């Protein structure tokens with residue numbers, strides 16, 4: 001199986017001198033193409049930091065990160081930004097969107113990068129994505145005129161505009177009620193079924209149980225790596241129980 005992301009003995013520290021602290025203490029992790037992964041762990045265990053370094057958002061202090069065969073320590077700023085733009089999509093707890101643009105323009109803007117030439121193509125793609133996630137009728141709305149779940153759907157459309165190989169989600173369902181959260185997970189499952197790898201940081205066992213692999217972190221290391229069969233709509237209770245049992249074991 002081809003690896004889309006490799007983290008090889010990653011060390012990440014913050015602070016200087018006596019204040020210096022390792023937040024990731026030599027983490028080795030591999031994500032396969034098309035894999036659906038969740039990262040769980042207590043607050044402060046390094047989940048977001050791991051996601052930031054694997055996505056090249058942040059550099060490392062030791063070890064290396066390889067994305068689709070490219071060692072990020074060997075690429076310059078321009079190539080790093082190209083890799084992030086063309087191979088990765090990002091979904092956050094609260095999508096950061098511009099208040100003076102409608103939903104459609106917010107989805108299109110980041111992929112345009114000032115290039116108006118392909119505006120028609122981008123608009124067509126955004127409309128197809130919006131239709132797919134059930135927000136086709138909201139394209140002219142302001143971002144303040146939609147629900148949290150609808151805004152998150154728009155955030156997912158934005159992340160999919162460049163057909164990424166991997167989507168990173170930092171608590172993408174954290175601001176939603178459990179029904180909306182499961183609907184967002186339905187969308188992630190569909191995207192994953194089409195071959196996009198997804199890595200989600202979550203505190204929610206119901207969310208993690210929808211993935212096929214849950215990495216548990218504690219104190220900057222991965223302490224457990226739980227594998228589940230791909231979710232096919234059945235045995236949700238059994239899956240949640242497996243995740244919950246591991247959480248109890250680890251003390252989350």
Ligand SMILES: Nc1ncnc2c1ncn2[C@@H]1O[C@H](COP(=O)(O)OP(=O)(O)OP(=O)(O)O)[C@@H](O)[C@H]1O
Nearest residue numbers: 014015023041042043044045046047048049050201
């Ligand atoms: N830019 C930074 N400067 C200094 N310390 C940082 C920085 N970013 C994160 N940390 C510290 O690194 C540790 C891990 O943070 P991180 O956000 O990765 O944890 P997390 O597991 O995602 O937590 P949570 O579940 O609360 O979001 C924390 O102790 C945090 O305070």
